[in-house]
Amino acid sequence: MSYPEKMRESIRILESTREKRRKQEIPLLSLQERNELIKTYHPQHREGTQRKLKVGVNKGQLVPNEIADLFESKSLIDPNEVDLDHPDYQTDVLVVGGGGGGASAALVAQENGADVILITKLRFGDSNTIMSEGGIQAAVDEFDSPALHYLDTMGGGGFVNIPELVKALVLDAPEVLKWLIDLGVMFDRTDNERNILSSFAGGQCRRRVHSCADYSGLDMMRILRDEVYNRGIEVIEFLPAVELILDDNRTCCGVVAVDLETEKKFVIVAKAVILATGGSGRLHYQNFPTTNHYGATGDGLVIANRAGAKIIFMDAIQFHPTGTLYPEHLFGLLVTEAFRGWGAHLVNSEGERFINELEKRDITASAIIREVDYKKKGVCTPTGREGVWLDTPLVEIINGKGTIKRIFPHLHHRFQGFGIDITREPLLVYPTIHYQNGGILINQEGESSVKDLFVAGEASGGVHGRNRLGGNSLLDIFVFGRRAGKNAALRAKRKKIGKLTLEHVIDYERQLKEMGILREIPSPVLIPDYRFGKAL
Incomplete structure (x- = not known):
């Protein structure tokens, strides 16, 4: 050509x-x-491309029209037809998502004594993680420090990042890098092979990005996937979560999932849930192309919002x-x-x-x-x-x-x-x-505003502010994947599940109907629709 x-x-x-x-x-x-x-x-400032949400815990938040459409849609399931009394699976910690955040969360949750099941919409590993080329940030060189990494990250995000999350990100970074090396990730080395090679990304004051050629995320995911399988963690593919299950104490206790092939519904009960469902680039905001993998349709945002989880910075999409x-x-x-x-x-x-x-x-x-x-x-x-x-x-x-x-x-x-x-x-x-800067609001433990619902990676929000720096995404999924895994496992040890319910889904749809804005097209949209020239 x-x-x-x-x-x-x-x-x-x-x-x-x-x-x-x-x-x-x-x-x-x-x-x-x-x-x-x-x-x-910048595209996010184009008139008419965003609107405020009208119902739910995130009422008044400004989001792209494409996200608002999903939030204002009916559920993929009829809550009244789901049998919560006879679950198909039960576990301590359920991880939803098969990228780097989900894999690292599953590994650490198991290390902390939890029984773990990992479900994923596509194949295990199909994720934005494997699309990542540039590398991972960590301040490990002689003239660098976590303090400088902190200042760069805060500045990159417009100084609206949640400081406690940025502190966790940069302080955990050297340990995460060592963890990946110990697992077998082959980072590029300097000519003498003694030191890991470092390169620049935009907004950095020091060389701080460590790569595996331009296959960084793919190599990391290869190692993590093998580790999950080798440790005997149960992985169920082609099984996306379509609603969260709460109990009468408003704590998260599992998901309703749908088999992509048979469309059969599965009830999975867990003492803690970790959402690692990734981003939403395949919604093709304003008809832009995307770097994202095929499954990046914002599923986690939709079901977390219905369950009452707060979001943050969802009007800030990275191009x-x-x-x-x-x-x-x-x-x-x-x-x-x-x-x-x-x-x-x-x-x-x-x-x-x-x-x-x-x-x-x-x-x-x-x-x-x-x-x-x-x-x-x-x-x-x-x-x-x-x-x-x-x-x-x-x-x-x-x-x-x-x-x-x-x-x-x-x-x-x-x-x-x-x-x-x-x-x-x-x-x-x-x-x-390229990236969803915002997402489901989390704290330093990786927990959302819904008790026992943890979030890791691109589905979460707060750490990057309004703009993420290159190399901080791979770091984010591992820092908060590991933190969510550990804290979810500890929470599961003392959790007593109450009466299971999907009443929050019914109540949310009722609010939409009362406002006259309930859309008949169901959400989440599990697979992007490219018929008739849509999106491109």
């Missing part, structure tokens, strides 16, 4: 300015400039600056931030840089949208989509031949299959939905 001639003309302009750009210093924007850029150009725009077979594919950390420039149609490449993600995404949609300096594909160049060959020029194949083998291979050699040719990129 490679690039058509018209796009190659633009590449020649990029190549002609490369040496000039290498000498150019673009300062970081001032706080005022950053705020103005985001307010004017990764560099999603693939061409070839269109890879539309939305993540091009890791690490490329910019290793020296790649963002370049418009006139061969110009227009932003410091190590600005935070929300800043950089907004700058690209301004450059393409407002300044009209985008590079056009044969189908009319426009983006900017990511000058990947600079990585080889700056760091030596072979760097890309060594650090980014996955992306090198993916694009090579379409005749694009990223060691010699740039990539065309545009912002893509």
